[in-house]
Amino acid sequence: MKTFDIPYYTSSLPLHVEDKNLKAVLNSRTDTYDAGKSEADLVREALAHPIGTPRLRELARGRQKVVLVTSDHTRAVPSKLTLPILLEEIRAGNPDADITILIATGLHRPTTEEEQRRMFGDAIVDQEKIVVNKAFEDEDFERVCELPSGAELWVNKLALHCDLLVTEGFIEPHFFAGFSGGRKSILPGICNAVTVNENHSYKAIASPYAATGVLEHNPIHEDMVFAARAVNVQFIMNVALNAEKKVIAAFAGDLEQAHLQGVEFVRGLAQCPSVTGDIVVTSNGGYPLDQNLYQSPKAVATAEACCRDGGVIIMCASCCDGMGGTHFEKLIVRGTVDEIDAYLSKIPPKETIPEMWCAQIFSRILKKHRIILVTNYLDHEMVRKANMIPASSPDEALEMAYGMMGRDAEVVVIPDGVAVLAVKE
Template identity: 30%
Template structure:
């Protein structure tokens, strides 16, 4: 699918900055394709009104579920127009409440929330989800994998629930956005951990091979999420399709699993490549902020980029991690006598970002990872990566032998086992 191309210079995103690279030798550039822009605020306002009218919902109590700062969807631009569509139909601010789908992420500050959602954050009620209090949830049943389906009581009180968020790949759930805004986004913490524990193949003592980005069928974790949705489904979903810069290019209205899958396929069309040749050297950027806001988010890009690296090869990753690791439960798993010890602990009680720790261990056992990052050197040593400066990384790359793959948007570009080609090479852009 690719061939060596001449690429002498490139700028790669690092947080909100760009780092310039002078490259030499054979370089193969792999990147995503930006979707055509089919969305603007006025068109969205009209579409939202038509969708609401077609659904003929009971708008007595409206609940709108949005993502947190790690998964933005141009909210300051489009939420005001959505509110106008409701207001035009006689729905005042007192009948609308927003739920921020943190899942197990840390709560944002008011300042961060204002940046994420704009003026709407000051005008409407926003509920910052906390999944730790069992009294806030009602039991609806359990999935076939014996995972309880617990829903926020105040969400169940809403007569109309709308989810609004960007579709993305997820490194073990297949895809993010859509139904994931409700669960695990608004889930009870222990139930979220039980679902995430499906990432573990306990019989083989390994990570479940079906749990990978771009895979829904045969992915036990994704299949469990679909069962959750059967108990409680949003009345309407707005799925955002973004370009590499995080700009919304299309907003797809729908509801239920079928429409979610269609939105995932639209996202995949621009971001997937079939598995292929692996390289001894790979230079990868997460794609900048917010994809490298912390290590937990950056790991998704590192996982994607690792699939381009041959066994024993080297990945040079740009991951600023402005907010540090992004989890208090991640690092302790690296002091449990390696993969086997951490796996055993998680098998007994899955908690926090343990699956991410295991996933990272599998990569550092197979390849060398060099990272340009704001993380301190001690943290880098714990997770098994070497922290370097830009100049040090450049010397490594210039002294390499053989071809090197370059991934400017590793947080978006996903290799899948087989199927249609959705990603593109630079010369096809």
């Protein structure tokens, strides 16, 4: 008997798997990576030796209006650590810089003050100018250009009318953008709903290149890079994290060069051969990414790569903040999986419904696999309406899965599905 601690909310839940059933355990090697330096030292060193640009303090000289884009409450960016260091670096070059911290929300709800204090610390909230991007407030945005896909690029005015645009984020495998970080701070981060929706259209999401770990020919990634270049992002600082959300590497400098160096670092630790099982157990790595169902496809897509057709995926996500989006909630319960997909497939890119990408991905996976959702917060009847099966613990879910697949079913465990890049050999 093997026991696993599956990340869940701010802690974990136990999972017990008999030796005869356990086929494989997939983990990112970020958890065993030793950087040999403190988190702060890693960030400071990256800023001192940027990739492809001058130091940030040099860029800040003579630049009065500075916008620093950071991530919202759904992301694990360690801003309480990184923001003070970034602000210090900017002010080392220009003590009188007028700095605005712009929280990149994409289509997510606005980040509350309570969440900001948790993310940034009281000192930042009390002393700095902070603005939350609100994608549905059209007056906050200006049209910039047309993207390669044909979508219109609308970006928060603050980013367009500044002297220096800087972003921070973190890099991990992403199930349709290839990897997170870098350009994603702009699109979807600080774009309006019109731009984000079309970037996340049915056609774009359905592309075979819109997949975990894939950047080349990825139409979503290509639009994102174009957008970030179009608004003149002059400096980025991205980090790689382990399961404890601790910084193990930092990359600063040019939008593409620094990001790609970070991508290769993360790929080297996250990539592993996929192993096919009858049952795959995974999670979104706990809070903050497991706070709603809307974020859950991230790990479910990893499990999909390791689950045989007709198999069962057990997804552990607290969903402490509910479904995660009103549009998604309406779409995911509007009928059977086939009915939902048929409806979404007929929607042209310029008429894309907010959050429909999430229903599209769930539908794609549910056509081939049953999903058991382990949650103690989301109403179980709502889970059933979403064509999934509710459970209250990983062990209960595993018993359900054995009932579907047989007592000899092979089980693959991926404790943190977001951190793993499973690749077929």
